[in-house]
Amino acid sequence: MSINPNDKLRLFFALWPDDAVKTALMQLQAPMQGRWIPYGNLHLTLAFLGMQPASVVTTAKEILAQLQPRDETLVIDKVGYFPRNRVAWAGTHQVPDGLASLEQELHSALSARGIAYDRHGTFKPHITLARDASLPADIVFDPIVWRAHHVVLVQSVTGSDGSVYEVVASRSLHDPAQGGNASS
Template identity: 55%
Template sequence: MNATSSETMRLFYALWPDNPTRTTLMQLQAPLHGRMIPYENLHLTLAFLGEQPVSRLPALKEILLRLNAAPGELVLDRVSYFTRNRIVWAGASETPPFVLTLYRELSEALMNQGVAFNEQHAFKPHITLARDASSPPDLAFAPIRWRAHKVALVRSENAPQGSRYEVLASRSLDEKWVLKDLPGGGA
């Protein structure tokens, strides 16, 4: 990329579902009315960064590398609706501790780097299924068990047909980052 210092990218960090989880989430979309989120865009946002200078990418990738939170299981057992934004979403009745730990760790790392992000609202982990949607019907479905272990730094680009996401960096929480891996780091 041939970028100047004034260029920006619209970025966010997200838990990135595996293919079986995405396929099951797509099945939940069938009875919904609205603009469906494409298969490849389904995710759980951890921190929305908005427009960030391209020059900040190395630091943002380093934050991703240094996350020490453990992976865990999310049980997606409800479909609900954000009335104000007309969004139908899937989520867990109870947020597992590993998601809250990951969110806190990421928030702290961003604040330490002086990176502004959308933290003014209470963190409500969810996966958007449809936008510009009407209230969903009551959906009875078997809970979706998602072993959430992949975290990604994602670029969002607005296009006439909807947002297009590009994963700029990702890592598995199964792979622990160790301080000794850094030059001058301890054991």
């Protein structure tokens, strides 16, 4: 991916689910009314940076590379709804300590480097399933177990068909031997 240094990019950090988790999430979408989030865009946002100068990408990659290794398992066991934004989502009944710690580490690193990001109060980790959605019916489902260790820096590109998410850099936090190298 080539980036012009004069560009402004819409960026965010996220946990990126594997194919099995994305497939299970898509099954939760089936009964929902609204605009389903495409398979390739399913994620859990850790930090939304919004519009940033392209020069931030280098620093963001460094932050990604320096995140502490951890092995977090999330149990997606809840479907919810944000009525104000009309968003149907999946998440956990309780935020695991490791996930809260990862989010805090990321926000501290962004603040220390003077990179602005959106922070709306308490961290409410969720995977958006549908936008412009109606309140979903009660959905009974087997919890989705997600070994959530794949963190990515993503650029959101808006086109005529909606947003497409392009991974700018990624990193597995599972393998401590990986060290601080983020792939681009």
